[in-house]
Amino acid sequence: MSLxxxxxxxxxxxxxxxIQKQYKDDIETLLSNYILTxxxxxxxxxxxxxxxxxxxxxGQILMHFAAFLGIEWFDYLDKMRDGIxxxxxxxxxxxxxxxxxxxxxxxxxxx
Amino acid sequence: xxxxxxxxxxxxxxxxGRAHMVENVEKRDEFYSALESQRQDIVxxxxxxxxxxxxEHFANFFMNNMPAYCIGISENYEGPIEDPKWLAIEKTQIPxxxxxGKRITxxxxxxxxxxxxxxxxxDHGIMVPLNFLTPRYDIPVxxxxxxxxxxxxxxxxxxxxxxxxxxxxxDAVPEKIALVGTGGISHxxxxxxxxxxxxxxxxxxxxKLMRNxxxxxxxxxxxxxxxxxxxxxxxxxxxxxxxxxxxxEGDLHFYTAELPIFAVGCTVASFSLx
Numbered sequence: 001m002s003l004x005x006x007x008x009x010x011x012x013x014x015x016x017x018x019i020q021k022q023y024k025d026d027i028e029t030l031l032s033n034y035i036l037t038x039x040x041x042x043x044x045x046x047x048x049x050x051x052x053x054x055x056x057x058x059g060q061i062l063m064h065f066a067a068f069l070g071i072e073w074f075d076y077l078d079k080m081r082d083g084i085x086x087x088x089x090x091x092x093x094x095x096x097x098x099x100x101x102x103x104x105x106x107x108x109x110x111x
Numbered sequence: 112x113x114x115x116x117x118x119x120x121x122x123x124x125x126x127x128g129r130a131h132m133v134e135n136v137e138k139r140d141e142f143y144s145a146l147e148s149q150r151q152d153i154v155x156x157x158x159x160x161x162x163x164x165x166x167e168h169f170a171n172f173f174m175n176n177m178p179a180y181c182i183g184i185s186e187n188y189e190g191p192i193e194d195p196k197w198l199a200i201e202k203t204q205i206p207x208x209x210x211x212g213k214r215i216t217x218x219x220x221x222x223x224x225x226x227x228x229x230x231x232x233x234d235h236g237i238m239v240p241l242n243f244l245t246p247r248y249d250i251p252v253x254x255x256x257x258x259x260x261x262x263x264x265x266x267x268x269x270x271x272x273x274x275x276x277x278x279x280x281x282d283a284v285p286e287k288i289a290l291v292g293t294g295g296i297s298h299x300x301x302x303x304x305x306x307x308x309x310x311x312x313x314x315x316x317x318x319k320l321m322r323n324x325x326x327x328x329x330x331x332x333x334x335x336x337x338x339x340x341x342x343x344x345x346x347x348x349x350x351x352x353x354x355x356x357x358x359x360e361g362d363l364h365f366y367t368a369e370l371p372i373f374a375v376g377c378t379v380a381s382f383s384l385x
Contacts, residue, residue, distance in 0.1 A: 008173060011169050014169065014192060014193075015170055015192045058169065058260065059300065059302055059342075060168035060169055060260060060301050064234075067197035067198075068194055070194070073128075073132070077303050080302065081303045084303070094262065094337065094342040095342060097304060098304055099303065099304035099307055104306030104307045104308075106371075107132050107134055107372045108372075
C-alpha cells in the first residue's frame with residue numbers, strides 16, 4: 001500500500017502546479033497528507049531518483065518528477081543506475097532494469 | 112460524414128525534448144519529414160476533428176480509478192503537464208469537440224463500456240503528436256486513452272473491439288474525422304535501458320500491422336511482449352485499435368531504430384479505410 005501512496009504523491013505533484021509550489025515552499029505539510037514510510041518521505045525530500053526508482057515508482061511518474069527537478073537527461077539515467085548500485089534491484093512494478101546498466105545511445109557514450 | 116484518415120505515429124518525449132542531442136541529424140530530419148507528410152495528409156483529408164488514441168502516462172488517470180478506455184468530451188484541454196523546457200513544447204490550450212465527442216462516446220457505448228472525461232490534461236503522449244500534426248492547435252481534438260501503464264491491462268482483443276466501435280461511431284456522424292493511434296512498439300522508456308530497441312520484434316509487428324492481420328496482431332501475450340519488447344511494448348494496444356478502426360492494409364511511411372536517443376523505434380504509417 002505504501003508504494004501506492006508514494007506514487008500518488010508524485011502523480012498529484014506532477015500534474016498540479018500548486019502542489020509543485022508547495023513541494024518547494026512547505027514540503028513537510030505536503031508530506032503529512034500521505035501515509036508514507038520514513039524511507040519514502042526522505043526520498044521525496046531529497047529528490048532521490050535512484051531510491052525512488054528501486055522502490056518501484058512507475059518510470060513515467062518518476063521521469064516527469066525528474067524533469068520537474070530539472071535533472072538533465074543523462075544524469076537522470078545515471079541516477080537510476082546508481083540507485084540499483086546502492087539499493088539493489090527494482091523491488092516492484094514493471095520498470096526493472098534489464099540492460100545491466102549499460103548505455104544504449106551513442107550520444108550518452110560520447111558525452 | 113465518416114472517418115477520412117487513419118494512421119499511427121510515435122510519441123516519445125525525446126522526439127521533441129531531445130531533438131538537440133541527436134547525432135544522426137539526417138535520420139532525425141527524415142523522421143520529421145514523414146511526420147510533416149502525415150500532417151499534410153490529414154489536412155488534405157478535410158478532417159474537421161482528430162481523435163488521438165493515446166497511452167497516457169499518469170497525467171489524468173491513476174490506480175485509484177483506472178479506466179481501460181476513456182474518451183475526452185471537454186471543450187478545452189491544457190498541456191503539456193511536463194516541464195515545457197524538458198519537452199520543448201510550450202504550455203497551451205487545445206480545443207476539444209464536446210458535442211462530437213459525446214456522440215462518439217454514446218455510439219461506442221453500444222458495444223464497449225468506455226469511460227468519459229470532461230477534465231483532461233495532456234502529457235507528451237498527446238502533445239508530441241499534436242506538435243507535428245496540428246502545430247497551430249487549430250483542429251479540435253478528441254483524446255482517447257487506453258491504459259497501457261497500470262496492470263491489469265485490457266486484453267488486445269478488446270482493443271480491437273474498441274477500434275471497431277470507434278469506426279462505427281465515426282461513420283455515423285456527419286463530421287469528417289481523422290484518427291491516429293500513438294504509442295511505442297518495443298522500448299524500455301523511463302528506465303536506465305532507455306534507447307534499447309528490439310528492431311527485429313518491431314519489424315515483425317509492423318509487418319503484421321501493415322497487413323492488418325487481426326489474428327496475428329491479437330496473438331501477443333503481455334508476458335511475451337514484456338520479455339521481448341519491454342513495458343513500453345504494452346502500447347501496441349493503440350496501434351491495434353487504429354488498425355481495427357481502419358480495416359484496410361497499412362502503408363509504412365517511416366520506421367527507424369537508428370534514433371535510440373528518442374528511446375523508441377520511430378514510426379509513421381497510415382491505413383486504407385475499408
